[in-house]
Amino acid sequence: MSAAREALGLPLVFLTVTLLGGLQPGTPFALTGPSLFSLVLAAMLFAALVRSGAVMPDRLLHASRGLLANANGAVVLVALFAASAQLLTLLTPRTGLPLFFVDIFLFVLLWNTLIAMPDRGRLLRSLAVILGAAFVLKFVILAGLADPSGSRVRRVLVALFDVGTFGTVSQEVQHPAAGYLAFLAAALFLVGVATLPTREDSSGTGLERARARPA
Amino acid sequence: MRDPLVRAGGLIASGVYGAFIVWLHVTQPQTIAQVTGGLASSVGAYRADPQAFADGLQFFRRDQFIEARAALMRADPAERDPQTQFYVAYSYYREGWRRLYRDDTLYARGLAAVEKAIRLAPNGRLVIDDPNLGMHSADELKTELERGLKTDRSDFNPLKVFEKRK
Numbered sequence: 001m002s003a004a005r006e007a008l009g010l011p012l013v014f015l016t017v018t019l020l021g022g023l024q025p026g027t028p029f030a031l032t033g034p035s036l037f038s039l040v041l042a043a044m045l046f047a048a049l050v051r052s053g054a055v056m057p058d059r060l061l062h063a064s065r066g067l068l069a070n071a072n073g074a075v076v077l078v079a080l081f082a083a084s085a086q087l088l089t090l091l092t093p094r095t096g097l098p099l100f101f102v103d104i105f106l107f108v109l110l111w112n113t114l115i116a117m118p119d120r121g122r123l124l125r126s127l128a129v130i131l132g133a134a135f136v137l138k139f140v141i142l143a144g145l146a147d148p149s150g151s152r153v154r155r156v157l158v159a160l161f162d163v164g165t166f167g168t169v170s171q172e173v174q175h176p177a178a179g180y181l182a183f184l185a186a187a188l189f190l191v192g193v194a195t196l197p198t199r200e201d202s203s204g205t206g207l208e209r210a211r212a213r214p215a
Numbered sequence: 216m217r218d219p220l221v222r223a224g225g226l227i228a229s230g231v232y233g234a235f236i237v238w239l240h241v242t243q244p245q246t247i248a249q250v251t252g253g254l255a256s257s258v259g260a261y262r263a264d265p266q267a268f269a270d271g272l273q274f275f276r277r278d279q280f281i282e283a284r285a286a287l288m289r290a291d292p293a294e295r296d297p298q299t300q301f302y303v304a305y306s307y308y309r310e311g312w313r314r315l316y317r318d319d320t321l322y323a324r325g326l327a328a329v330e331k332a333i334r335l336a337p338n339g340r341l342v343i344d345d346p347n348l349g350m351h352s353a354d355e356l357k358t359e360l361e362r363g364l365k366t367d368r369s370d371f372n373p374l375k376v377f378e379k380r381k
Contacts, residue, residue: 003218003222003225004225006222007222007224007226007229008225008228011228011229012228012232015229015233015236019239022239022240029246030245031239068219068223069222071222071226072222072225072226072229075225075226075229
């Protein structure tokens, strides 16, 4: 992996996800930190990434590397963890039964992933599905139910649904930009995870390996 | 030779970016003006607009508190100037002061503003030398606002109607 990717690219991507994950657009806008449960989920996700080989900690932190290189590697790992926690907080509904069930859903899925020990490719595909499902649930389905605009019939149906569920499902209204920012954060996170150093990187790039090969 | 430079540059850039995110979480700015003003004040480059501040003071002295606050907020859009925030709080105090009662909503906003002014003042000490004011320190103003928000036996004292607005 190139020094630029490790020192600049990956920290920039993960720190941007951390920033976007905490941002709640609107007037006034606010920044929220990760929830305690999302720290647990982030730790599980981190462990799953390591076990699958999607993250190779020894490629980022190792005695054979220089001080600066190890510092860059540590920044990548810390930023990855922070981005995971913020992204999971962002994709989790804020209140009520959806919060409870999505937390359980994510916990069980990540636990299952930890036990199944998929390879890197399968884990990345599984992660995309998990994040995509959480995104659709929060920013498409639940946001649609909370949307105050629309026809009178629609509002009456939503109000009846709210009464039928004792208000435990409806969420607060989202700013129109919130979904786009969340999508950008999830996409950036997946790109960042996909570009983390892998086992194949450990012996250098294809070009470097070809150069090292005796003629 | 190039790699160590890239790595050192990346480390510095990540540190600055990470510190910025932590700073955002700690200070919780609510507008872009507060973000830019907060960054400017952290390097000592933030100043309230003197013309808008003077306009605000004029309105304040004429008891036009809403206009005064509009001008003061224009003077200090980032809400980083303790003196301006003191006058904002004072405008809430004077507007919320009634002979028979105190407006809790305005007093609560005044309290939030004076607490902000105290946080921003060096060592939390803020004294304003203005002969038109009945209270010159942020501590006095804060105590007065807190007293106005409390409900106790003294609120039912009929002699309270003779109290003067400070």
